[in-house]
Amino acid sequence: VPVSGTAAAPRAAAVSLSPLHSVVDLAAERLATADLVAAAKWGTDSPIDDPAREQQVLDNVAAQAQQLGADPDEIRVIFRDQIEANKVVQRGLFQRWTDHPGQAPTTKPDLNVVRQKINQVTSALVEALADTSADRGAFVCRPELALAAFQVHHEDHLDALHTRALIRALPSICRN
Numbered sequence: 001v002p003v004s005g006t007a008a009a010p011r012a013a014a015v016s017l018s019p020l021h022s023v024v025d026l027a028a029e030r031l032a033t034a035d036l037v038a039a040a041k042w043g044t045d046s047p048i049d050d051p052a053r054e055q056q057v058l059d060n061v062a063a064q065a066q067q068l069g070a071d072p073d074e075i076r077v078i079f080r081d082q083i084e085a086n087k088v089v090q091r092g093l094f095q096r097w098t099d100h101p102g103q104a105p106t107t108k109p110d111l112n113v114v115r116q117k118i119n120q121v122t123s124a125l126v127e128a129l130a131d132t133s134a135d136r137g138a139f140v141c142r143p144e145l146a147l148a149a150f151q152v153h154h155e156d157h158l159d160a161l162h163t164r165a166l167i168r169a170l171p172s173i174c175r176n
């Protein structure tokens with residue numbers, strides 16, 4: 001006997017996103033800029049490690065966190081990881097281009113322009129971190145973070161290098 005009234009309820013169209021999806025998505029977007037940074041530095045005197053620029057990035061995110069009512073020290077720690085992850089990609093690409101010069105970039109982006117893009121993504125990521133403060137302290141933060149990383153890995157078709165770097169970017173996102 002058919003049961004009336006059940007067919008009308010639509011099924012969910014898609015698997016729902018992890019609450020930390022925006023955070024991981026922006027971390028991946030920030031890592032995508034590492035390809036441009038590496039191309040800008042390749043074959044120049046500019047080293048991958050730029051401690052003065054790192055200090056600037058960390059001071060900026062701490063100031064923005066304060067404005068948003070987030071914990072500046074916590075955001076600083078998270079961005080130390082974003083920067084380390086960025087360097088994982090840059091070092092990986094330098095190694096690849098050293099081993100296979102044919103794969104090296106043939107155009108050189110302007111590092112200052114690339115840094116403007118990094119600033120934009122960085123600022124969006126601080127906002128996403130401030131917005132997810134409760135999620136990041138939740139008991140289920142780590143599984144939700146893993147789910148988000150899995151989703152972004154697939155959506156962005158991340159290669160092995162960017163996946164390794166994304167994993168390097170995430171350990172400080174959850175508070176416990």
Ligand SMILES: O=C(O)C(=O)C[C@]1(C(=O)O)C=C[C@@H](O)C=C1
Pocket residue numbers: 037048049050051053054057082083084086087115118
């Ligand atoms: O701006 C650069 O030169 C970068 O390489 C990017 C970045 C970052 O992730 O913000 C990473 C490494 C440098 O030491 C400084 C900053």
